Amino acid sequence: MNKDTPNIEELRESFARVYDGPDRLQREYDLVCEAKRLKMEIDIYRRLYDLRSEEPIDPYPKTKNxxxxxxxxxxxxxxxxxxxxxxxxxxxxxxxxxxxxxxxxxxxxxxxxxEGPQRKKQAQYQAWMVFNSASNQNSSAGRIQALQDLNKSGVSLQGLEAPEANLEGIKLEKAQLGGASLEKAWINKANLKGSNLNGAWLKDTNLSETDLSGVSLIGANLNRANLKSTDLNYAALKGAKNLVVVHSNG
Structure with missing residues (x-):
């Protein structure tokens, strides 16, 4: 430490000389004078002055756990x-x-x-836009992802129009697909476990190797649908039209 640097006691005595009232001009003037007297830079002196009344805090705890x-x-x-x-x-x-x-x-x-509800609505709107914009494409990963996102958000897919769509491998567990038009669509190797497909139009639809366990197909039209190796365990099939199971697990 420089021999001209004041010690703590000298600093405290100096601080006591500085005006501590509402007159800011007087206080600033005293700060400048005291800094000059102690041969200290004004910024350093002012910083030390601001710390004069702070309560010392015990060292912070240290732990490796x-x-x-x-x-x-x-x-x-x-x-x-x-x-x-x-x-x-x-x-x-x-x-x-x-x-x-x-x-x-x-x-x-x-x-x-x-803005949470608004963000959710916007995300759902964008998902529908993606799905509808690819309506003329037989194959679209974007359409599959859009439907999966909507289903995860709890959006009903009732009355969905996707004839001849390629939705191979889609995961729509517990989806609400009542009355959906999926004629000639490819929904093979998919997961529709526990979904509601009541009254769905599934004529000539490829549902081979798809998990339809626990699905409700009441009143659905399954004329010439491909159900090869399809899992129909515990499926509700009352009133299902033209149901012919070929090599099914159900």
Missing amino acids: WWNIHTTWAKWALHLPTKKKWALLRKGSVKLIQSGIVITVVIGLGRYFS
């Missing part, structure tokens, strides 16, 4: 003197507010939750 770090910190905070707790809280709050973190987080969370 990440699984109980919250317990360690909780005990450390609990045993701090009340005055120090308030000092730490005040210091942390000021820093957060100054950096805009609190305001940004509050606004961000508010917008996130308030």
Whole structure:
């Protein structure tokens, strides 16, 4: 340390000479004079002056065990003197507010939750757009993904129009497909487990190697549908028209 650098006691005595009232001009003038007297840079002196009344905080706890770090910190905070707790809280709050973190987080969370339903509707709308835009394409991975996303979101696919569509391997477990028009569609090697296909039009539809276990096909038209190696265990088939099972697991 430079021999001209004042020690802590000299600094405290100097701080006591600085005006501490509402007159900011007087205080700034005293700060400049004291800094000059002690031969210190004004920015350093002002920084030390601002720290003069801060409560010293006990060293932060250190632990190598990440699984109980919250317990360690909780005990450390609990045993701090009340005055120090308030000092730490005040210091942390000021820093957060100054950096805009609190305001940004509050606004961000508010917008996130308030716009949640709108985002969900927008995602569903986009999924339908993708599906409909590819209606003239027999094969489209985009259409398959769109239908899967809609089903996962709980959207009803009742009355779906997808004749001759290639939906091989699609996963629409527990989907609401009542009255869907899927004539001549390729829905082989798919998963429609537990879905509702009541009254669906499945004429000439390829459903080979598809999981239809637990599916409700009441009143569905299955004329010339390919059900080879299809799993129809526990399927409801009452009133299903022209049902001919060939090499089915059901």
